[in-house]
Amino acid sequence: MxxxxxxxxxxxxxxxSIADLAHAANAARADLGLPPLPQATVQGFVGDGAASLVARTLAGEHAANWHGTPEQQQAMARFDAHYKAGLTIAxxxxxxxxxxxxxxxxxxxxxxxxxxxxxxxxxxxxxxxxxxxxxxxxxxxxxxxxxxxxxxxxxxxxxxxxxxxxxxxxxxxxxxxxxxxxxxxxxxxxxxxxxxxxxxxxxxxxxxxxxxxxxxxxxx
The missing domain is CATH 3.40.50.1000 (HAD superfamily/HAD-like)
Incomplete structure (x- = not known):
């Protein structure tokens, strides 16, 4: 070459960055009254952008897609706040x-x-x-x-x-x-x-x- x-x-x-991404994802789930996901699960959701990550995190499954529903928008706002507050903690x-x-x-x-x-x-x-x-x-x-x-x-x-x-x-x-x-x-x-x-x-x-x-x- x-x-x-x-x-x-x-x-x-x-x-x-998975520890910080998983922390923000699970903090957003907690804000919405949902239980945390294993870090390894969140890691499998990474790679296609924040909207995809939030959609998958909210649903707890890789097949979930971003549709901009009110619940997804709320989850995005919570993830956004948590992740911006801790971009480089771990x-x-x-x-x-x-x-x-x-x-x-x-x-x-x-x-x-x-x-x-x-x-x-x-x-x-x-x-x-x-x-x-x-x-x-x-x-x-x-x-x-x-x-x-x-x-x-x-x-x-x-x-x-x-x-x-x-x-x-x-x-x-x-x-x-x-x-x-x-x-x-x-x-x-x-x-x-x-x-x-x-x-x-x-x-x-x-x-x-x-x-x-x-x-x-x-x-x-």
């Missing part, structure tokens, strides 16, 4: 992430965030973690008219940075990341430690166990 830039998913790829970078991002930045690679997490969480979270300035482009789930698995976010990164698809590597942990990359024509890498399941079967160009393995794809 002749890479010039990297686009990263956020939750399950750069950061382990959220941490995965091992080797900060060091690898620093190395890539020092080597002159352009870095982007492409997440389905809404901007209202993504931007302050990155500021709280002290890495906002590392990224040339930050795209949340509501930045554009479409989110992953649509290719639009990656196409926006390509246009903003003036790159061809072959020059951008999408790094994520789920099927949405692979589908978005394939649709945009960019190569993709999945991490095996994230929230995705059966990552080796999702069709990425590569699967890595450790974040620092990304350095093997560059010309140093």
């Amino acid at each position: 002749t890479l010039r830039a990297f686009a990263f998913d956020l939750d399950g790829t750069l950061i382990d 959220t941490r970078f995965y091992p080797e992430v900060q060091e690898t991002l620093h190395t890539l930045h020092e080597l002159g690679y352009r870095l982007a965030i492409v997440t389905n997490k809404p901007e209202r969480y993504t931007l302050p979270l990155l500021r709280e973690l002290g890495v906002s300035e590392r990224f040339d482009v930050i795209i949340g789930g509501d930045t554009l008219t479409e989110k992953k698995p649509s290719p639009l976010p990656l196409q926006h990164v390509l246009d903003t940075l003036g790159l061809t698809p072959a020059q951008l590597l999408m790094v994520g942990d789920s099927k949405n990341d692979v589908l978005a990359a394939k649709a945009a024509g960019t190569p993709s890498v999945l991490v095996s430690y994230g929230y995705g399941h059966d990552v080796h079967a999702l069709g990425a160009d590569h699967v890595i166990r450790f974040f620092s393995e990304l350095l093997e794809f560059i010309d140093q």
